[in-house]
Amino acid sequence: MARLDRVKNLTGLVELYGKNPRLQELVNLVVVCGDHGNPSKDKEEQAEFKKMFDLIEQYNLNGHVRWISAQMNRVRNAELYRYICDTKGAFVQPAFYEAFGLTVIEAMTCGLPTFATAYGGPAEIIVNGVSGYHIDPYQGDKASALLVEFFEKCQVDPSHWTKISQGGLQRIEENTPGSFTLRG
Template sequence: MYELIEKYDLNGNFRWISTNMDRMKNGELYRYVADTKGAFVQPALYEAFGLTVIEAMTSGLPTFATCNGGPAEIIVHGKSGFHIDPYEGDKAAQLVVDFFEKCMLDPTHWETISKGGLERIQEKYTWKIYSKKLLTLAGVYGFSKYTSKPDKSKANHTIEMLSEIGFSKLVESVPITAEE
């Protein structure tokens, strides 16, 4: 990356975000990059969920992220961001170049992808949506506890079997009390 930055005279056009950076500073950095019509690129080999992707999109940044893992679900390719394959660096780089070239030809393109990302976040990834899903799941679980009596016979059978296997010798070694 450093060689490419030098080769194409891109010094001052990149901001590296540290993994241990303060979240408030990340938000300010995302906002700064968005204000200067930049983009967020997350080329991880795999990303389980993609919180940084959501943070960047929430800031209005056109986002390029790995197609492996959570970002594949978060981003709608070409509408709210772009999927990149980190194993195909040339294609990923070309996708970023194509985006910025299109932005130079059509100044509304950056805004279109930015708004698409913001809309996607509002559709799927707000605290309100998360809270509602969590409360719904909690309600379903809580309600089912009161409306049905779970079949504990299988669990009891398993416990008895494990006890018999693991503790039978131990049980035999316990002396019987005088009352029995």
């Protein structure tokens, strides 16, 4: 749900996924970023596009990764969140830093268990282990291990997915738009 630039670290998400065969066994990865129809003139974005394609090839992720262009239509965005939620997936926001974290709030509002950067706004939005999980984008191995742990636990105890989903919904419900108060 983002522009494909380095700070969003979406190529880092693909890399941590590619390096973890167990995570690939448990779930597929849907990445929503960039604009496939309009080649960017931005050098950083061009480099990230190349890196994304290279990582998919390097880790042989065809069939495991679906890369969709960023959506500008709010209804379509909501449908993507709901589809992932309906299939008992999760939302991962791996940015190196995120000032606020609108996509985190959107995902949690749809009931998606959310894993988001520990740097910036998402760290205040999510109560770690209750309404989602904090991840360190600089430690991809730990982030992928946390994802594996979550999805393995959900296989053994499907109510765990619901518990985190409900925790995220409750966190959003407690904080109305325009007066979102952050507390841990």
